[in-house]
Amino acid sequence: MYKDIITPLTKEKVAQLKAGDNLFITGTIYTARDAAHKRIYEAILKEEKIPFSLEDNILYYMGPSPARPGSVIGSAGPTTASRMDKYTPTLLNKGLGGMIGKGKRGKEVIRSIIQNKAVYLVAIGGAGALLSKCIKKSKVIAYGDLGTEAIHELYVEKLPVIVAIDSKGNNLYENR
Amino acid sequence: MRYISVEEITTNIKEMCIEANYKLASDVDKHIREAYTKETSSLGKSVLKQLNENIDIAASESIPICQDTGMTIVFIKIGQEVHIKGGLLEEAINKGIGLGYWEGYLRKSVVSDPILRENTKDNTPGVIYYEIVAGDKIEITVAPKGFGSENMSRIYMLKPADGIEEIKHAVLETVKLAGPNACPPIVVGIGIGGSFEKCALLAKRALIRSIDIRSDKPHIRKLEEELLDEINKTGIGPAGLGGKITALGVNIETYPTHIAGLPLAINISCHVNRHVTRVI
Ligand code: SF4
Numbered sequence: 001m002y003k004d005i006i007t008p009l010t011k012e013k014v015a016q017l018k019a020g021d022n023l024f025i026t027g028t029i030y031t032a033r034d035a036a037h038k039r040i041y042e043a044i045l046k047e048e049k050i051p052f053s054l055e056d057n058i059l060y061y062m063g064p065s066p067a068r069p070g071s072v073i074g075s076a077g078p079t080t081a082s083r084m085d086k087y088t089p090t091l092l093n094k095g096l097g098g099m100i101g102k103g104k105r106g107k108e109v110i111r112s113i114i115q116n117k118a119v120y121l122v123a124i125g126g127a128g129a130l131l132s133k134c135i136k137k138s139k140v141i142a143y144g145d146l147g148t149e150a151i152h153e154l155y156v157e158k159l160p161v162i163v164a165i166d167s168k169g170n171n172l173y174e175n176r
Numbered sequence: 177m178r179y180i181s182v183e184e185i186t187t188n189i190k191e192m193c194i195e196a197n198y199k200l201a202s203d204v205d206k207h208i209r210e211a212y213t214k215e216t217s218s219l220g221k222s223v224l225k226q227l228n229e230n231i232d233i234a235a236s237e238s239i240p241i242c243q244d245t246g247m248t249i250v251f252i253k254i255g256q257e258v259h260i261k262g263g264l265l266e267e268a269i270n271k272g273i274g275l276g277y278w279e280g281y282l283r284k285s286v287v288s289d290p291i292l293r294e295n296t297k298d299n300t301p302g303v304i305y306y307e308i309v310a311g312d313k314i315e316i317t318v319a320p321k322g323f324g325s326e327n328m329s330r331i332y333m334l335k336p337a338d339g340i341e342e343i344k345h346a347v348l349e350t351v352k353l354a355g356p357n358a359c360p361p362i363v364v365g366i367g368i369g370g371s372f373e374k375c376a377l378l379a380k381r382a383l384i385r386s387i388d389i390r391s392d393k394p395h396i397r398k399l400e401e402e403l404l405d406e407i408n409k410t411g412i413g414p415a416g417l418g419g420k421i422t423a424l425g426v427n428i429e430t431y432p433t434h435i436a437g438l439p440l441a442i443n444i445s446c447h448v449n450r451h452v453t454r455v456i
Contacts, residue, residue, distance in 0.1 A: 065243045065283040075243035080357045103357040125359035128243040129234035
């Protein structure tokens with residue numbers, strides 16, 4: 001059973017989600033991995049403008065393989081989320097609605113997810129070819145010099161994800 | 177004496193980089209499909225279903241199985257009757273990697289300096305291991321390695337008295353720490369013996385051996401079988417979301433060691449355990 005979620009991911013929508021739910025995400029989401037996180041984080045600390053609004057948006061921890069001519073994107077699965085842990089609470093405080101990655105999150109991040117009523121979603125690691133089929137549009141909107149790590153604005157249709165940590169702090173990975 | 181040109185080596189490496197990333201190695205492919213029928217957890221089954229579909233899409237549409245197309249590990253065994261002509265072997269290998277990653281639309285994931293971190297833009301250099309063997313052929317294995325699982329690998333310098341029990345404990349500890357980060361179901365390559373660096377290399381070599389081939393040493397074979405069983409009992413399951421298929425295979429390679437030591441390396445690979453071998 002899949003629930004359909006259309007972005008933006010408002011607090012009302014987040015409140016409905018429970019750890020273990022299977023979701024299909026449709027709408028605009030943004031990619032960011034290690035290097036882009038570092039830049040966004042530093043910009044926030046210096047109170048500089050960041051390239052897009054985090055408010056009610058979803059970040060996908062993903063750096064695609066290059067698109068073949070004629071296709072939207074290459075392989076596009078999630079990367080390990082815990083590498084972003086250092087930056088995540090700061091981004092959540094700026095209104096970020098949710099993140100898509102793979103793997104467990106640190107205590108600080110879980111606390112911040114609860115505090116900010118956000119959500120952590122997981123996509124299946126290593127299913128990059130399958131997931132790429134859900135991406136209908138892709139455009140680099142910032143940090144183009146980072147190559148695969150640049151921020152891509154994606155339009156996705158029925159991207160399959162699972163709620164791993166919900167806004168109450170229920171955690172699918174607990175005890176595993 | 178047999179002459180082999182650097183061009184031939186470059187072309188083969190290029191093709192092998194692409195093949196390894198689009199088409200899952202046949203041993204892993206077989207086991208991941210079987211895993212779907214064996215898994216009982218419903219979440220685990222749905223993960224395996226996605227992974228099976230993913231493999232099919234990757235092969236039929238020439239898309240990398242995973243976006244992390246790895247750092248390119250190359251094992252090259254050179255027959256001592258071979259003379260390589262036309263250039264330098266190492267340059268030929270790296271040229272093949274660069275061409276493969278460009279022409280195959282593979283992700284370039286290598287940075288030139290571990291601290292300064294500037295992308296080299298063609299996934300070079302590879303990590304290359306040379307070996308001189310008998311004969312007049314060259315055997316090349318290309319094994320692009322993803323770092324989600326590489327990062328979860330570990331080395332233990334155990335004491336001789338620790339024995340099998342501690343080896344098992346260390347392997348299980350490593351697998352549990354890896355959890356969902358290594359994209360389970362995983363393949364576990366283990367090196368036991370040698371020295372600090374030798375056991376790590378053994379573990380990497382263990383990963384390129386087919387998971388259908390068991391060690392020819394009876395006590396090691398037994399350890400492989402027991403470890404696979406115990407890893408699957410952890411319940412980590414596909415994608416770390418629970419289930420009974422956590423690993424597809426456990427391969428162990430061993431080497432003589434020092435009277436005072438018991439080095440152990442555990443190299444974790446995700447289900448995208450890429451390895452292609454050719455003989456030229
Ligand atoms: S660990 Fe393997 S399957 Fe997972 S993202 Fe890395 S390369 Fe892909």
